[in-house]
Amino acid sequence: MSGKLYLKDKLVDEELDLSMMQLTEIPVKEIEQLGSKVLKLNLSHNLLTCVPANLPLLTQLTSIDLSKNQIVELPENFGQLTKLKSLDLYSNQISKLPVSFAQLKSLKFLDLKENPLVPELAKAAGPCITANDCAKGFF
Structure with missing residues (x-):
């Protein structure tokens, strides 16, 4: 592979x-x-520090795994990913979510564990351990 x-x-x-x-x-x-053709995107265990503003243009995505990176924040237009059902942000450097996040009406699974969340967000996200725990009471 030539890069x-x-x-x-x-x-x-x-x-x-x-x-x-x-x-x-x-x-x-x-x-x-x-x-x-791409509905699920696995970008876990990489060296990512940010999510580009053009990622939400991939509106067909139903699942994104960004766990175990060093992502600090999501772009403001992240809510354009309206078909997104699963978002794994486990073990990053995220402290807050963009306002547009409220547009993710299809979202069923969200993992924000091991992130330096602001207290209000940490409280809202709750201490879910399993996917079932996360599904309960998030929306």
């Missing part, structure tokens, strides 16, 4: 697995070229 990502090789059953690839940025344009 270029061959994303097609990483796409299996609508899930694009880009985990553990030492990525420092999300290759949104390349993901976009795969079109509506």
